[in-house]
Amino acid sequence: MVFLKEPMTPPALRATSPLRGEAIRLRHRTRRALLYWCFLAPSLAIFLLYRIIPIVWNLVLSFQYWSPLGEAEPAGFDHYEDLLQDDVFWQALWNTLIVIGSAPIGIVIALALALLVNSDIRGRDVYRTIIFVSYPLMTVAVAIIWRWMFDERVGLINYAARTLDLIDKPIPFLNSFTWALPSVIVANIWQILGFYMIILLTGLQTIPHELHEAAAIDGAGPVHRFWRITLPLLRPSIFLAFVIGMLNSITSFDLVYVMTGGGPGRATEILVTYIYKLGFVQTKFDEAAAVTMVFFVLLIATAWAANRLAGGNVGAMDTE
């Protein structure tokens, strides 16, 4: 249809026929549609090249034996079967689930902060800026900052805990099988907290003030109003924060890579670091592709589950 040509009309008809006007308009519209496709072309090319093709290629690769110098051979489900036997894979999957599971902790803290910042106190913009400031910063640098905070000898956290007599001897947070993953999660929440808060704050500001006033007149206390008005109306924002938090935590490669490198042992290995190591350290691209497919399915499944929990669909947020 895009390449529709001007219909042939007898010369006699050309000057007067309404068909002629119709044809010109059609031609204009066709030409314009073509132009719009040209405008879309660069963006479409980038998304095709770096989103669509990779996902398809990845799927194909996960069913092949392939190395950068060799020929591809069909592998069936071999790579997936290998994964079932692979302890590191299970550890990485489990750690990823723990990191996703930690997102609600950050959201609850952020909700408390959003409610406080939303009250009409002096200096609320300053508080908002300070709480948000860690979000846009380079994660590699944030990881180094937190390595230093968790340092065994002179890290602030150990120092404060020892000074307050909470612990007898310093805890080697990032070298401990128990503490390494929680430490990474703390750094992760610290960085994304401000972003959650901004999303929730935007949601809070859309709740009409009259609702609260009417409820207050009817004798509802602040706690009651929070559970019955604020929280239900905030549901889309909370869902959005969760999806963003999930995407963020699932992908927090930079933090893990710099803070612990996945160690000690495999204590902080997550799926993305494992994909990186399999693919780019051991050059097992085909196996890494299989892990990537599991990672991708996990991502979609979690988003879907969160959507169900929120009791709506993502599209509905557009109209809010």
Place this chain on the structure above:
Amino acid sequence: MIHRYPRSPIHLALILASFVMLVPFYWVLKTSVSGENIYAYPPSIIPRNVNLFYYVDVWYAIPFARYFMNSVAVSVIAVIGNVAFNAMAAYALTHGFRGKSFVVLLFLSCMMVPFQATIIPAYLITGRLGLLDSWLGLALPQCSTIICIFVFKASFDAVPRSLIDAARIDGLSEWRIIWHIMMPLSKSAIATNVILAFIWSWNNFLWPLIMTRSADMQTLPLGLARFLSYQEDTTGALYAFCIMVLAPGLLLFLLAQKEFIRGLTSGATKG
């Protein structure tokens, strides 16, 4: 009406939160300017013997200028790509045409594919394009972002239809309508695009880690991670480097935080 909570507990809680957010910065800043052994116990709370030797060390220990130039070049390409491509795509999306709903669907499904889930084929594709280890290759995946397209679209939708029709009657081409009518009316959308594209590309770590091979092409985050891996954390220069890398992003954010926050939230709720 409902303003009857006492103020001081709110301030107290928020001051505590601000303290938790700021202390890690302070701790690193303190270390980077201290003249004493950074492993002395107990650590001093206030820097003693303040000096900038570690900052000078960074300058001599690593090719900071080279990393900085790479980071700037990649970010500039990404910013230009975003502003130009996103504006064009968004303008097309403000009109109805055949296949538009397909394009919108495609964009929305692309949003569900995080870059980390595509690294292996993305690396192979970039290799086939012959762009490994180059500025363009580093910037290309980030040269158009869906959130930023929607930021432009929201702004273009607000431009009155009659203005565009008038421009068409005056014989302006669609191309010129974008650059001479839409863009001057969308300053805050441009600002949002510039800031988001800059910050994303400036902070990006995984992609440069995978695709740069020569030391000459490393960007700042990569340089920082490499510095950590050969020096371990034995020197305060690491923390000086950290502060030097954080400063530009922090400065840009403080200057333009309104646009930044608006962009993130509008992108987030639109997308």
